[in-house]
Every structure is written in C-alpha cells, then in structure tokens.
Amino acid sequence: MSRPLPSVFDQALASAVRAPSPHNTQPWRFVVEHEVIEVWLDRERVLAVADPHGREARLACGAAAFNLQICLRANGLAAVVRLLPDPDEPDLVAVIRLDGNEKASAAERKLADAVFRRHTNRRPLLDKEVPVVARTALKSAALREGGQVEYLDASGRYTPVASLVRQAEALQADDHAFKAEAAFWTHRDSDSPDGVPKIASGPPPHSPGIVSLRGSHENRELPEREYEREPLLGAVLTRDRGPHAEVRAGMAMQRVLLTATAEGLATSFLSQPFETPRTRESLDRLFAGLGQPHTLLRIGYGYPTRLTARRPVKDVLTHRTARDVPAS
Numbered sequence: 172m173s174r175p176l177p178s179v180f181d182q183a184l185a186s187a188v189r190a191p192s193p194h195n196t197q198p199w200r201f202v203v204e205h206e207v208i209e210v211w212l213d214r215e216r217v218l219a220v221a222d223p224h225g226r227e228a229r230l231a232c233g234a235a236a237f238n239l240q241i242c243l244r245a246n247g248l249a250a251v252v253r254l255l256p257d258p259d260e261p262d263l264v265a266v267i268r269l270d271g272n273e274k275a276s277a278a279e280r281k282l283a284d285a286v287f288r289r290h291t292n293r294r295p296l297l298d299k300e301v302p303v304v305a306r307t308a309l310k311s312a313a314l315r316e317g318g319q320v321e322y323l324d325a326s327g328r329y330t331p332v333a334s335l336v337r338q339a340e341a342l343q344a345d346d347h348a349f350k351a352e353a354a355f356w357t358h359r360d361s362d363s364p365d366g367v368p369k370i371a372s373g374p375p376p377h378s379p380g381i382v383s384l385r386g387s388h389e390n391r392e393l394p395e396r397e398y399e400r401e402p403l404l405g406a407v408l409t410r411d412r413g414p415h416a417e418v419r420a421g422m423a424m425q426r427v428l429l430t431a432t433a434e435g436l437a438t439s440f441l442s443q444p445f446e447t448p449r450t451r452e453s454l455d456r457l458f459a460g461l462g463q464p465h466t467l468l469r470i471g472y473g474y475p476t477r478l479t480a481r482r483p484v485k486d487v488l489t490h491r492t493a494r495d496v497p498a499s
C-alpha cells in the first residue's frame with residue numbers, strides 16, 4: 172500500500188473538527204501514530220450540567236470519526252474504524268487504521284465535500300415537504316452505520332415528542348446552572364474558535380411553534396419571524412444502549428447529516444428532552460421496542476446560514492512517537 176501523504180491526514184483532521192458538537196464545545200482530541208488516528212474524548216469539554224455522562228460528547232466524537240473516515244475514503248484510502256477498542260481507556264473513543272487503497276465512489280466524494288458545507292440551521296425552514304426519496308436516503312445513511320432514523324410523523328410519536336421538547340425547554344429555562352452553562356457557550360463573537368456565535372442563532376419565533384428551538388440560541392436583536400408549522404423530525408436510534416452505542420450513533424448521525432446536506436436539506440437539533448432525566452425517561456419509553464433514541468433532528472428546506480469556527484487542528488492534535496496518552 173502506498174503511504175498516505177501527510178496532507179491527506181491534514182485534510183482528514185480538518186474534516187474531523189468540522190463535526191457538530193453540543194454548543195460547539197469540540198470535546199475531542201486526536202493522536203496520530205504512523206498510519207493510525209485515534210479519537211479521544213476530552214473530558215474538560217464535556218458539558219457538566221447538560222451532559223454529565225458525556226453522552227452528547229460521545230455522539231460528537233463519533234461524528235468526528237465519521238468525518239475522518241469519509242475524508243480518507245474520498246482520497247482513495249480504505250480505513251477501518253474500531254469503536255471503544257480498549258476497555259482500560261474509556262476515553263479512547265475510536266481508532267482509525269488505514270487498510271490499503273480503494274477507489275472512492277462518487278457518493279463518498281459527495282459526502283466528503285458536504286463536510287465543509289454542513290451546518291446547524293436554527294432559522295425558520297420553508298413549509299415544504301421533504302420528498303420520500305430524500306427521506307429514504309437519510310434512513311439508508313443511518314442503516315449503513317448501524318443506526319436507524321425513525322420519522323416521527325409516520326409513527327404517531329410526533330405530538331408526545333414535541334411536547335417533551337417544550338417541557339424540557341421550560342425546565343431548563345428555570346434551571347440556573349443550566350442557564351449559566353448555556354450562557355457561557357452561546358452568543359459568542361463570530362471569530363470565537365468555539366461556542367455558538369450570535370450569527371448562528373435564529374430569530375425569536377413570532378408565535379410559539381409545535382416544537383421549540385433552544386431559547387439560549389435565540390438572537391433577540393433580530394425581528395421576530397414565523398417558523399415552519401410542523402417540521403419533519405427524525406430520531407436517530409441504535410439497537411443497543413451505552414457508550415459504544417453512543418459513538419456508533421454519532422457516526423450514523425453524521426452520515427445522515429452529510430447526506431441531508433448533499434440532498435440540499437437544512438438540519439438542526441432538538442436535544443432538550445435528552446438533557447433532563449424525566450423527559451429522557453419518557454423519550455426512552457416512547458421508543459421502547461424500536462431502539463435507544465440518541466438525538467432528534469429537525470429536517471427541511473431553508474436558506475444556508477454561516478459556518479461556525481473551530482479550534483485549529485494543531486490545538487487538538489498530538490503526534491505520538493512512544494506509547495503514551497494525549498496530554499489534556
């Protein structure tokens with residue numbers, strides 16, 4: 172096998188850091204050793220209030236691992252991904268090992284391109300239906316990574332889930348610790364290397380909608396706007412639960428998001444009900460029999476918004492020459 176050029180690894184790492192993460196915390200570190208890239212969870216960047224068990228952070232790390240893999244694939248390199256490979260190192264989330272050369276397909280190149288266009292769109296979407304062909308493409312994307320997408324409109328879960336989103340949003344709006352954490356990470360200047368900048372926030376809704384986006388992501392300097400009436404909601408599930416399933420779900424989520432981007436769809440997240448114990452239990456019950464829900468996506472057509480910044484790769488990368496763990 173021909174050795175990968177250093178620039179391919181540079182590109183792959185630049186793709187990895189474009190992954191989404193809760194409040195753009197970027198809870199990852201990467202270690203490169205010969206032909207291996209490791210993805211580590213950075214505990215310092217796990218949200219202590221919203222995500223005390225690091226569940227959302229593992230989804231983000233899974234998404235970063237997917238970006239690494241798809242970028243290597245687009246460059247004609249096969250890459251084997253092992254998730255949580257070492258029981259003694261629970262923060263070693265994924266190991267990506269090169270495994271020969273293999274011509275990239277057009278679909279893989281399309282997904283790799285979408286990495287640099289995908290973004291969270293918190294603005295109103297158009298009241299335009301997502302066609303069956305696009306819905307099917309997102310479902311297949313999740314299945315390819317060992318996950319599932321369940322559309323709520325098809326299942327009668329729409330109303331109860333939308334109500335849990337509103338309930339959790341109300342609980343969080345009354346929780347000082349939650350509000351302080353959200354305030355720390357949001358309304359940043361646009362050149363902030365992490366956190367959510369004001370330019371990525373949406374306008375306040377003119378009237379309360381069937382689902383509520385996060386109040387902490389609202390830009391109250393913008394005039395009120397009417398949001399779409401009933402956005403398409405898709406839950407990302409896996410059969411299993413636990414840390415391994417969370418990383419797997421992160422990879423599935425990212426393939427879904429990139430497929431959506433490639434299909435011209437806008438996406439955003441509704442994570443509130445996963446972050447308060449009571450609503451989370453209710454969510455688990457609603458999906459009992461289908462799988463473990465990990466995240467909830469709002470999907471539709473909208474106008475692209477600006478990309479948010481990331482910390483430079485050099486700040487999250489260690490080159491290992493001897494066996495050691497990354498410095499935090």
Ligand SMILES: Cc1cc2nc3c(=O)[nH]c(=O)nc-3n(C[C@H](O)[C@H](O)[C@H](O)COP(=O)(O)O)c2cc1C
Pocket residue numbers: 189190191192193194195196227228230231289290291292293366367371384385388439440441442443466478479
């Ligand atoms: C697990 C997870 C949960 C998220 N939850 C929310 C959410 O509830 N509301 C929201 O507006 N964005 C949410 N996001 C999106 C992040 O805020 C976003 O990925 C980050 O700010 C980087 O911006 P980008 O996605 O535009 O690149 C979530 C992202 C991840 C990975």
